Amino acid sequence: xxxxASILPLAVDAVSFLGDGRRxxxxxxxxxxxxxxxxxxxxxxxxxxxxxxxxxxxxTPNEGQVRWAxxxxxxxxxxxxxxxxxxxxxxxxEANIAHALAAAGVFGAERRERSRAxxxxxxxxxxxxxxxxxxxxxxxQRLAIARAWSLRPELLFLDEPTSxxxxxATRQIExxxxxxxxxxxxxxxxxxxxxxxxxxxxxxxxxxxxxLIEEAAAATFFAGPRSPEARAFxxxxxxx
Amino acid sequence: xxxxxxxxxxxxxxxxxxxGFLAIVGLSLRVTLxxxxxxxxxxxxxxxxxxxxxFPGRSAVIVCLNALMGLPPVVAGLFVxxxxxxxxxxxxxxxxxTPTAMIAAQVILVLPIVIALTRQTVxxxxxxxxxxxxxxxxxxxxxxxxxLFDGRFALATALxxxxxxxxxxxxxxxxxxxxxxxxxxxxxxxxxxETSKGDLALALGLGIVLIALTLAINxxxxxxxxxxxxxx
Numbered sequence: 001x002x003x004x005a006s007i008l009p010l011a012v013d014a015v016s017f018l019g020d021g022r023r024x025x026x027x028x029x030x031x032x033x034x035x036x037x038x039x040x041x042x043x044x045x046x047x048x049x050x051x052x053x054x055x056x057x058x059x060t061p062n063e064g065q066v067r068w069a070x071x072x073x074x075x076x077x078x079x080x081x082x083x084x085x086x087x088x089x090x091x092x093x094e095a096n097i098a099h100a101l102a103a104a105g106v107f108g109a110e111r112r113e114r115s116r117a118x119x120x121x122x123x124x125x126x127x128x129x130x131x132x133x134x135x136x137x138x139x140x141q142r143l144a145i146a147r148a149w150s151l152r153p154e155l156l157f158l159d160e161p162t163s164x165x166x167x168x169a170t171r172q173i174e175x176x177x178x179x180x181x182x183x184x185x186x187x188x189x190x191x192x193x194x195x196x197x198x199x200x201x202x203x204x205x206x207x208x209x210x211x212l213i214e215e216a217a218a219a220t221f222f223a224g225p226r227s228p229e230a231r232a233f234x235x236x237x238x239x240x
Numbered sequence: 241x242x243x244x245x246x247x248x249x250x251x252x253x254x255x256x257x258x259x260g261f262l263a264i265v266g267l268s269l270r271v272t273l274x275x276x277x278x279x280x281x282x283x284x285x286x287x288x289x290x291x292x293x294x295f296p297g298r299s300a301v302i303v304c305l306n307a308l309m310g311l312p313p314v315v316a317g318l319f320v321x322x323x324x325x326x327x328x329x330x331x332x333x334x335x336x337x338t339p340t341a342m343i344a345a346q347v348i349l350v351l352p353i354v355i356a357l358t359r360q361t362v363x364x365x366x367x368x369x370x371x372x373x374x375x376x377x378x379x380x381x382x383x384x385x386x387x388l389f390d391g392r393f394a395l396a397t398a399l400x401x402x403x404x405x406x407x408x409x410x411x412x413x414x415x416x417x418x419x420x421x422x423x424x425x426x427x428x429x430x431x432x433x434e435t436s437k438g439d440l441a442l443a444l445g446l447g448i449v450l451i452a453l454t455l456a457i458n459x460x461x462x463x464x465x466x467x468x469x470x471x472x
Binding site for chain 2 (some may be wrong): 056058077080081083087089090091099100103104131133134151
């Protein structure tokens with residue numbers, strides 16, 4: 001599966017992104033190397049989603065650049081993204097996965113095999129023929145993750161994947177994510193849910209107003225954040 | 241002929257499958273279905289492209305297309321007549337007063353409906369799907385097949401709307417077809433002619449078929465939206 005040179009580490013280098021004349025992302029630099037789950041933490045409007053979109057290539061930075069390991073450019077990008085609100089095509093559950101595979105240039109028997117494998121892996125086999133948009137919220141997000149997984153990404157971006165889910169569904173998604181990390185997939189996800197960050201993160205990037213305020217191993221960060229902003233955020237105070 | 245007898249004669253025509261009667265119905269369907277098919281082949285991709293493209297004057301194009309949805313059929317007929325008449329630019333083709341000319345006129349009527357409704361449907365879908373489709377590498381032209389497929393139920397309704405407009409109109413086919421018996425005489429032109437001649441049974445029989453057709457179209461459209469709802 002990992003027969004090609006790795007696209008990691010990902011290097012975000014002095015990236016800025018402007019919108020409405022404001023610097024929504026301001027001189028952001030960090031790296032993501034293989035393994036583990038990195039959480040982008042911060043209050044609403046900190047620029048977490050924008051950062052993920054810039055990394056995934058949905059947005060182009062106005063300044064700076066997003067670089068992958070040498071030789072990782074090309075059609076098969078091997079990084080995938082799951083969005084806050086699952087985007088379900090008006091097709092069956094299985095067809096949603098098959099569509100993503102077709103877009104990645106996978107056809108025929110291999111496509112069928114990989115769709116089935118994703119359905120099985122994420123416990124969706126019983127829903128295979130069901131219309132994707134009629135699944136529950138938690139199942140939809142599970143399908144979105146299965147769909148991304150079927151593309152065999154090295155790095156998976158998730159944008160607040162559980163913010164619209166109830167506690168039970170959230171728990172399930174968190175277990176899935178832990179499983180993906182155990183499987184060797186590198187994860188970069190945003191959340192404003194402190195409990196979730198504590199449960200999942202191996203590393204934390206704390207963002208505030210488009211700037212990277214603090215970067216630390218999760219244990220270190222939660223034991224004692226260095227920056228006043230992060231301390232305030234962890235204490236549950238409003239920070240602007 | 242008194243009123244009840246007219247109805248009786250009309251029903252006899254419909255139920256009796258009179259060959260002359262069937263020929264008229266058949267020609268109408270052939271012309272209209274061909275026009276809708278052409279409009280679909282041209283209009284679906286064009287409408288989708290218009291939904292995704294951004295260029296100066298795009299809004300003007302959209303407004304014009306929406307306006308063309310209400311184009312009076314006689315004007316469309318007049319336009320095709322001018323094009324195909326002996327002194328017109330396409331005169332040498334000798335197509336005036338043929339079913340082909342009628343198809344051309346109806347394509348002009350149906351195409352704006354198909355393009356405009358496709359544009360709307362695809363644009364709505366794109367705003368919902370954009371992030372995911374771009375994420376899996378489908379942008380621009382490569383996104384169009386997905387968007388058309390996922391809009392299939394709304395688009396089927398758009399095509400049925402086009403079919404309804406084309407099958408019911410009389411002005412355009414009358415002008416460019418010439419209402420030649422056995423050759424370019426459709427249901428609507430026949431009704432016009434026979435009513436003025438006083439052969440009310442034939443006119444009414446065709447009227448019944450047209451109404452049945454309209455009912456069928458609406459039933460199919462309703463069914464399509466019901467099936468569509470299963471995919472929400």
